[in-house]
Amino acid sequence: MAPEIVTVAGIGADGWAGLSPLSRAAISSAGVIAGGPRQLALVPAEAGGRRVPLPSPLRPGLPALVGEHAGGGLVVLASGDPMFYGIGATLVRLLGAARVRVLPHPSSVSLAAARLGWPLDDVDVVSLVGRPRELLHPLLQPGRRVLALVADPDAAADVRALLAGRGFGGSPVTVLADLGGPGEWVGPAGERPHSRLAILAIECAVDLGPAGPALPRVPGLPDDAFEHDGQITKREVRAVALAALVPVPGQLLWDVGAGSGSVGIEWMRVHPASRAIAIEPRADRRDRIARNAAALGVPGLVTVAGPAPQALAGLPGPDAVFIGGGVTGDGVVAACWAALGAGGRLVANAVTIEGEQALAGWRARLGGTLTRLSVERAGPLGGFTAWRPALPVTQWAVTKDVTQEDS
Ligand SMILES: C[S@@+](CC[C@H](N)C(=O)[O-])C[C@H]1O[C@@H](n2cnc3c(N)ncnc32)[C@H](O)[C@@H]1O
Structure with missing residues (x-):
């Protein structure tokens, strides 16, 4: 016997009157209607069968x-x-798409776009419901429009403070509260307290004044965008490393010897679905990594304490690994390589001769490319300007192929 289909019907604050005939018919003929108290109260008593509350907590129930x-x-x-x-x-994740019939209703974001006259295809959307406000940071780009879903009355004030802190204080913010319902209110943030359920529409300022320019999402942020103690992969070298790591959206990076966290943070800024784990033995640096991750909009970056390879045991398998510290350590490169599947990328940096020798040995065994990167920056010398070279960095970049999968 084929498994039964479960129907999911969207309903808005305009209740029964706002439903399509298809959704009304589905609900009216239901044997059981499950929903939250707010949604169940919108359905007339005579429609459908028995009412049951959604389980709490939801997913396990x-x-x-x-x-x-x-x-x-x-x-x-x-x-x-x-x-x-x-x-x-x-429900689709639980049952598979074939067992779920979805009857959509306009989302609050559709209603907001309609009220504002903003084309949805040219707007960035982020949910801050139960999630850190810092997720907004990567979306703050001059001239962009952002719709942020929020579920608490302090959100508009917090978001305006966050904007001001990044130089976007001149960005108009509109609150769209209780959309579609009798209490709908649309107005400038700060004009009056807003209800819990709201969307904040942010028109990012174009001119950031002294705070500008904005921080791009392409890797290679300036070193001073990060709090660091000198142990940071420099901007130019970092950009080259991230290019070789190939930050495919949604994939997982291990940033081994994460220092300030700059590589993992830039990996995650590429796309909201991207994930990274920063492995760092020093507690002060792990605290710094967490601060940098929040300030740069990727509060989901996970930090793991301890040195590699011991600290790598039990971590979810990576799609790419960056080794910024520890290439001469016993078993570090071997453990990182072994954790990768076919198609996985490994990039390792060394500044010492011993580190360079270790990487040359790995390249002889596994292939890949060795690159030496020397960066010089101009700086003052007396009344003149001179080149100041940074320590050259040797970078080994390699992609695992199917024939190496068990190595
Ligand atoms: C040059 S820093 C890395 C800089 C980092 N990529 C950044 O941009 O901030 C090297 C880091 O590796 C860490 N480290 C050294 N050996 C390690 C090991 N075996 N496992 C994990 N981390 C290690 C050090 O504590 C240091 O923070």
């Missing part, structure tokens, strides 16, 4: 809800578009 009620014609109510940060996406 969903299999039992579906197991108990799917055979009886289950309709789950979602707020707005079920596939946009909604329970529809959760």
Whole structure:
């Protein structure tokens, strides 16, 4: 017997009147309607069958809800578009797309775009619901428009403070609260307190004045964008390393010997789905990494204490590994290489002759390219200007192929 289909119907603050005929028919003929109290209250008493609350906590309770009620014609109510940060996406992950019928409703973001006259295809969207405000940082780019979903009354004030701290204090912020409902309010942030459920529409200022220019998302941020103690992979070398690491959105990087965290942070800034783990033995540097990650908009960067290779045990397998410290350490490169699957990239830097010799040995065994990067920056010399060379960096970059998968 084919497994039963579960229907997920989106419903907005305009309730029953705002539903499509298809959604009304599905809910009316449901044996069981599951939803949060707010959504269940929007459905007339005579429509559909038995009402059941959604389990709390939601995810662990969903299999039992579906197991108990799917055979009886289950309709789950979602707020707005079920596939946009909604329970529809959760159910599809649990049951597979073939078992879930989704009946969408305009999301709050669609309603906001409609009220503002902003084309959605030219807007960046971020959810700050239960997530750090710092996620906004990478989206703050001159002239860009951002819609931020929030769920607490302090959000507008916090976001304006965050904008000011980055030089974007002149950016107009509009609050769109309780969209689609009788209490809908759209107005400038700060004009009056806003309700819990709101969208903040940010028009990023173009001219950042003395704070400019904005920080790009292309790797190679200036060194002083990071708090550091001198142990930082310099901007030019970092940009080359990240290019060789190939930061594919959604993939996981191990940043081994993370120092200030700059490589992992730049890897994650490329795309919101990108993930990184910073492995660093020194506690003061791990604290600094966390501060840098928050300030640069990637608070999800994970830090792991301890030296490699011991600290690597049990970590989720990486798609790419950067070794910024420890190439001469026993088993460090071997453990990083072994953790990669086919297609995985490894980039290792060394500044000492011993480190360089170790990398030359690895290249002889495994292939890849060795590159020597020398950067000189002009600086004052008396009343003149002279080149000041930084220590040259030897960089080994290699991609694992299928024939090396078990090495
Ligand atoms: C040159 S710094 C790395 C700089 C870093 N890529 C950045 O941009 O901030 C080298 C770091 O490697 C760390 N380290 C040295 N040996 C290590 C090992 N075996 N495992 C993990 N980290 C190590 C040091 O504590 C130091 O913070």
